[in-house]
Amino acid sequence: MTNRTSGRGPVRNGAIGGVLLLLIGLLDGCSDRQTIELGSLFAFGDGHSTVCIPALRDATDVAFGFDALNNTGDSPLSITHVELVDSVGLNVAGSYVVPLPPHDALIGVSAGWPLSASRTAEIPGWDLSKYTDGVVPAANTSADVYNLLIHLQISAALPATFSAMRIEYTYHDDSFYQNTAVGLRVAAEC
Known part of the structure; x- marks a missing residue:
């Protein structure tokens, strides 16, 4: 079976395609949008899980610190935005990069804010305003792994x-x- 094309068809179509690609390239190069690439910031494990905590009576805040951050580069990095994915009834009120205590235990999750003294006692020089x-x-600074601590409001x-949380940096x-x-679920009962 043969395809019939005129002598000018493929050339004209190729030229039009080339012009379109050139225009797309020029328009893309002139746009103000910044490309954000997938990174590799987290220190521990793959997979996904959801943690459930029972809400305390009249508590409207939650501390969430289940993510370990690891910067293996030669310069500091800056977290610019934290956003909840598929969120229902929770908002980010603040985010903090906190050094892990000496035994590398994550802060975890608890109802209420701010964290109690018993939860922060092992973090040397604890002062939330520093974070x-x-x-x-x-890498190779005072700590290699940090805990991303999020203050959530119900x-x-x-x-x-x-x-999940989308972390931009x-x-x-x-x-x-x-x-x-x-992920997180705050419920009357878990």
């Missing part, structure tokens, strides 16, 4: 949930993102 800049220091009737002049592997 608000979102900077994860370069904004609707229970259960309140999210499936910059390293040098490049932007990256990564979704966390742990």
Whole structure:
């Protein structure tokens, strides 16, 4: 079976395709949008899980610290945005990059905010105001692994949930993102 084409068809179609590609390239190069690439910021494990905690009576805040951050680069990186994925009834009120205690235990999750003294006693020099800049220091600094601590506010009737967090960050002049592997469910009972 043969295809019939005129002598000019493929050339004209190829030329039109080339012009379209050139225009798309020029328009893309002139846009203000910044490309965000998938990063590799988290220190522990793959897979996904959801943690459930029972809400305390009249508590409207939750501390969530299930994600370990590891910067293996030669310069600090900065977390620029934390967003809840598939969130129902929860909002981010603040995010903090906290050094892990000496035995590398994550802060975990608890109803209420701020964290109790018993939960922060093992973190040397604990002062939450020091951790608000979102900077994860370069490798081989005072700590190699940090805990991403999120202050969440319950904004609707229970259960309140999210499936993951999208973390956006910059390293040098490049932007990256990564979704966390742990979600949360706050309910009257778990």
